[in-house]
Amino acid sequence: MRDVAIIGVGLTKIDLHFDKSIREIFKEAVSKALDDAFNPVIESAYIGNMAADEFNNQKNISSLLIDFSGLNNIPATRIETGESSGGSALIAGFNDVASGLHDFVLVGGVEKMSEVVSTEAESIISLGMFHEYETIQGLSPEGAAALIMRLYMHKYNVKDEDIALLAQQDHKNAVSNPYAQLRFEVTLESILKARSIADPITLMHCAPIGDGAAALILCPMEEAKKITDTPIQIAGIGQASDALGLTQRDDLLDFKSIRLAAEKAYKMAKIKPEDVQVAEIFDSYTIYGLLALEELGFAQRGEAAAMLKNGFFSKNGVKPVNISGGLKARGHPIGATGVYQTAEIALTLRGDAQLKIDSTPEVGLAQTLSGAGVNSTVQILRRV
Amino acid sequence: MSDLRVPKLWREIPQHYRLEASKCLSCGRIYFPPKTICNNCKSKNLEKTALPRKGVIETFTIIRNAPSKYELYAPYAIAIVKLENDVKILAQITDCEPAKLQIGMPVEAVIRRLYDDGENGVIHYGFKFRPVF
Amino acid sequence: MIMKPNHKVGIIGWGGYIPKYRLPVENISRIWGKDAERYKEGLMINEKAVAGPDEDTTTIAIEAAQNALKRAQINPKDIGAVFVGSESKPYAVKPTGTIVAEALGATPNLLAADLEFACKAGTEGLQCCMGLVSSGMIKYGLAIGADVAQGAPGDDLEFAAASGGAAFLISRDNEDCVATIEASYSYVTDTPDFWRRAEKPFPQHGEAFTGKPAYFHHIESAARNLMAELDKKPSDFKYAVFHQPNGKFPIRVAKTLGFTTAQIAPGLLVSNIGNTYSAAVPLGLSAVLDIAAPGDEILVVSYGSGAGSDAFYITVKDAIEEKRDRCLKIKEYILRRQQVGYKCYIKWRRHIIGQPR
Ligand SMILES: [Zn+2]
Numbered sequence: 074m075r076d077v078a079i080i081g082v083g084l085t086k087i088d089l090h091f092d093k094s095i096r097e098i099f100k101e102a103v104s105k106a107l108d109d110a111f112n113p114v115i116e117s118a119y120i121g122n123m124a125a126d127e128f129n130n131q132k133n134i135s136s137l138l139i140d141f142s143g144l145n146n147i148p149a150t151r152i153e154t155g156e157s158s159g160g161s162a163l164i165a166g167f168n169d170v171a172s173g174l175h176d177f178v179l180v181g182g183v184e185k186m187s188e189v190v191s192t193e194a195e196s197i198i199s200l201g202m203f204h205e206y207e208t209i210q211g212l213s214p215e216g217a218a219a220l221i222m223r224l225y226m227h228k229y230n231v232k233d234e235d236i237a238l239l240a241q242q243d244h245k246n247a248v249s250n251p252y253a254q255l256r257f258e259v260t261l262e263s264i265l266k267a268r269s270i271a272d273p274i275t276l277m278h279c280a281p282i283g284d285g286a287a288a289l290i291l292c293p294m295e296e297a298k299k300i301t302d303t304p305i306q307i308a309g310i311g312q313a314s315d316a317l318g319l320t321q322r323d324d325l326l327d328f329k330s331i332r333l334a335a336e337k338a339y340k341m342a343k344i345k346p347e348d349v350q351v352a353e354i355f356d357s358y359t360i361y362g363l364l365a366l367e368e369l370g371f372a373q374r375g376e377a378a379a380m381l382k383n384g385f386f387s388k389n390g391v392k393p394v395n396i397s398g399g400l401k402a403r404g405h406p407i408g409a410t411g412v413y414q415t416a417e418i419a420l421t422l423r424g425d426a427q428l429k430i431d432s433t434p435e436v437g438l439a440q441t442l443s444g445a446g447v448n449s450t451v452q453i454l455r456r457v
Numbered sequence: 458m459s460d461l462r463v464p465k466l467w468r469e470i471p472q473h474y475r476l477e478a479s480k481c482l483s484c485g486r487i488y489f490p491p492k493t494i495c496n497n498c499k500s501k502n503l504e505k506t507a508l509p510r511k512g513v514i515e516t517f518t519i520i521r522n523a524p525s526k527y528e529l530y531a532p533y534a535i536a537i538v539k540l541e542n543d544v545k546i547l548a549q550i551t552d553c554e555p556a557k558l559q560i561g562m563p564v565e566a567v568i569r570r571l572y573d574d575g576e577n578g579v580i581h582y583g584f585k586f587r588p589v590f
Numbered sequence: 591m592i593m594k595p596n597h598k599v600g601i602i603g604w605g606g607y608i609p610k611y612r613l614p615v616e617n618i619s620r621i622w623g624k625d626a627e628r629y630k631e632g633l634m635i636n637e638k639a640v641a642g643p644d645e646d647t648t649t650i651a652i653e654a655a656q657n658a659l660k661r662a663q664i665n666p667k668d669i670g671a672v673f674v675g676s677e678s679k680p681y682a683v684k685p686t687g688t689i690v691a692e693a694l695g696a697t698p699n700l701l702a703a704d705l706e707f708a709c710k711a712g713t714e715g716l717q718c719c720m721g722l723v724s725s726g727m728i729k730y731g732l733a734i735g736a737d738v739a740q741g742a743p744g745d746d747l748e749f750a751a752a753s754g755g756a757a758f759l760i761s762r763d764n765e766d767c768v769a770t771i772e773a774s775y776s777y778v779t780d781t782p783d784f785w786r787r788a789e790k791p792f793p794q795h796g797e798a799f800t801g802k803p804a805y806f807h808h809i810e811s812a813a814r815n816l817m818a819e820l821d822k823k824p825s826d827f828k829y830a831v832f833h834q835p836n837g838k839f840p841i842r843v844a845k846t847l848g849f850t851t852a853q854i855a856p857g858l859l860v861s862n863i864g865n866t867y868s869a870a871v872p873l874g875l876s877a878v879l880d881i882a883a884p885g886d887e888i889l890v891v892s893y894g895s896g897a898g899s900d901a902f903y904i905t906v907k908d909a910i911e912e913k914r915d916r917c918l919k920i921k922e923y924i925l926r927r928q929q930v931g932y933k934c935y936i937k938w939r940r941h942i943i944g945q946p947r
Contacts (some may be wrong), residue, residue, distance in 0.1 A: 220536075
């Protein structure tokens with residue numbers, strides 16, 4: 074298996090892009106990534122996208138997007154694992170390069186959500202739940218997160234204001250990220266006073282709806298070194314699934330898929346959780362972010378909130394998390410999110426001005442999640 | 458969004474009306490909805506069993522932003538109920554004021570309208586739970 | 591003509607259901623600028639039972655039937671027929687009985703049919719079951735009366751039209767039966783006192799015409815003829831249950847026939863729950879069985895507009911004592927009560943134009 078590197082990163086600003094089509098935002102990300110990689114000849118493409126069928130009335134999305142990006146006739150595959158589609162696309166691209174099948178591979182992620190009104194968007198995202206046993210009961214994705222959040226608060230005696238700290242930190246970090254959707258700070262009070270969606274989850278515990286596209290160019294490490302001074306190695310990858318139905322699991326607070334994906338990635342990168350210097354975690358709801366911090370081994374069970382409180386995960390803390398602004402404030406264009414996260418870690422490790430932190434980290438981690446722990450991917454990046 | 462797929466829910470009637478589950482004859486694990494292979498011991502020897510109709514609330518939420526076609530019921534509660542045999546089931550809690558809900562509350566299964574596919578559509582019935590009285 | 595089965599039949603299980611929600615008369619009268627006292631005194635109704643937003647005739651019938659099954663403790667697969675009597679079927683075309691049978695686990699080898707005869711469709715099911723069971727065509731029959739009664743907003747009917755249901759499992763008479771249905775008598779004529787045209791949401795009625803030539807004539811005729819055939823007099827009965835569109839009619843008909851208030855009080859539920867249409871008499875009988883003792887004799891007379899009455903002579907047996915406490919009683923359902931406002935009621939009944947349904 075060959076070592077794989079990221080040599081190009083392209084991001085678009087996440088927003089409600091009413092004036093742009095899914096083709097245009099995707100092309101923008103691809104062009105930026107290609108320019109960043111000094112325009113190699115791309116041989117294949119993997120595109121993370123959850124629901125173009127429903128949001129955009131479009132299947133065969135990979136062919137459409139690749140054509141409009143000017144990449145004629147290359148093999149192009151859309152990858153769907155719900156909200157973690159971007160992470161899964163990256164793994165597919167990694168496999169393609171590592172196996173030796175192709176040298177220069179595009180990994181993209183895109184979601185264009187603003188074509189529909191919010192109730193419709195809600196219904197589309199709800200398709201990720203177990204229809205006959207969850208959705209049919211009137212459960213929403215927020216409701217699923219709320220069931221877990223209440224249990225977490227009950228079991229670990231944690232208050233909602235402690236969990237809200239993650240949303241507050243996300244917003245603070247997003248201010249300096251030019252690609253973030255919500256670039257403003259929020260008070261803890263405004264989070265708690267926000268409109269309730271599904272008790273105890275308020276609007277401010279949830280990621281917003283937005284449009285975005287992100288792209289990465291992968292190639293073998295030996296090629297990367299010829300092209301750039303700052304190749305970023307994909308040092309470890311891991312993926313794991315879990316039962317779709319919440320009641321199929323023994324312990325609702327055990328997000329096993331994150332833990333198993335992380336174990337694989339750590340083993341492959343030959344590192345331990347404490348070696349991770351910077352991370353982008355998947356907080357589609359704040360509670361899922363806390364559970365991710367714990368399952369990734371950054372915090373003991375039930376202690377993530379306390380560590381957030383003492384600044385452990387803040388931008389200049391011991392282990393900065395979500396310096397992009399996270400899903401809450403950078404935004405969550407579903408199928409693109411995993412690609413954004415990986416791209417952001419790559420930029421931080423490169424010391425890129427836009428996502429720079431005071432320290433000069435060498436090892437970073439990006440984690441994606443679908444639904445309430447249904448599927449997880451973990452990507453470990455290393456500056457070489 | 459998506460309209461009701463009639464056969465898809467019709468097939469679930471034994472589960473939705475009568476809480477039919479499957480039990481692994483090798484290790485005793487019970488699955489709801491029923492499975493034909495045991496995740497625990499990989500046995501394919503499972504038989505039909507009915508779940509108990511009483512349990513306690515393990516966790517709950519109150520849906521205030523209701524999905525499409527559930528707006529009439531909002532605000533409504535959804536809980537994960539731990540049944541008397543420890544099998545867990547996710548269901549709406551009906552006939553209960555949101556403020557009265559709490560973890561550990563005893564509840565029992567009832568059959569209610571689960572989904573009404575508009576004025577011309579089919580009405581799908583199924584289990585919900587309510588406080589024991 | 592008196593209907594007496596060749597082989598005696600009995601009730602082997604009974605059960606009722608009343609939704610939790612109550613709409614007081616004041617909450618209706620205030621909206622329409624009417625005098626609440628006139629309805630409370632005139633109709634003797636204080637409040638009515640209202641189905642929740644996820645309830646309908648089917649769900650009500652199911653819980654009533656589940657209760658009857660809990661008391662009967664028979665194998666549901668031995669039920670040979672299900673009759674659901676109602677004038678508020680959720681579907682115009684698609685049986686309610688199949689849904690009930692499926693919920694009980696009685697399918698697929700049985701007969702299922704929905705009956706309609708205004709407020710007496712529930713008792714017709716009893717007669718159908720009596721015939722099928724007595725003849726030996728089926729082992730057990732299930733007769734249900736259930737309604738989520740309609741009354742147009744602002745109409746007098748709105749003060750009374752309520753929700754509820756009751757179910758009876760009928761068997762050849764044996765020691766497991768809680769009561770024997772000794773005989774029945776039906777009396778019908780073409781009397782259009784109350785009706786609902788096809789595809790119309792609310793019934794129309796003839797106001798005072800619903801009284802003397804309709805309700806009173808049919809109930810009195812059925813009751814008198816049955817008692818005459820059986821050589822029975824009012825004082826022979828411990829209890830009597832009459833159809834109860836309001837509180838006044840059954841009290842008056844009891845008096846005319848020679849029954850006392852004490853005889854009808856246990857089965858007279860209308861003041862607290864309203865007129866549950868097809869379920870009114872079945873619920874009244876259920877409430878009586880909830881407290882009856884072996885040896886008690888009961889006269890039951892339903893009334894359905896259009897018009898007709900079914901009368902029954904029922905004698906209570908020993909098994910009632912051990913079966914009584916196997917499920918929730920009518921009184922417990924009446925005590926489980928949560929008041930709702932008129933706007934909530936209108937929303938739940940899906941009467942607001944453009945509202946989510
Ligand atoms: Zn097993």
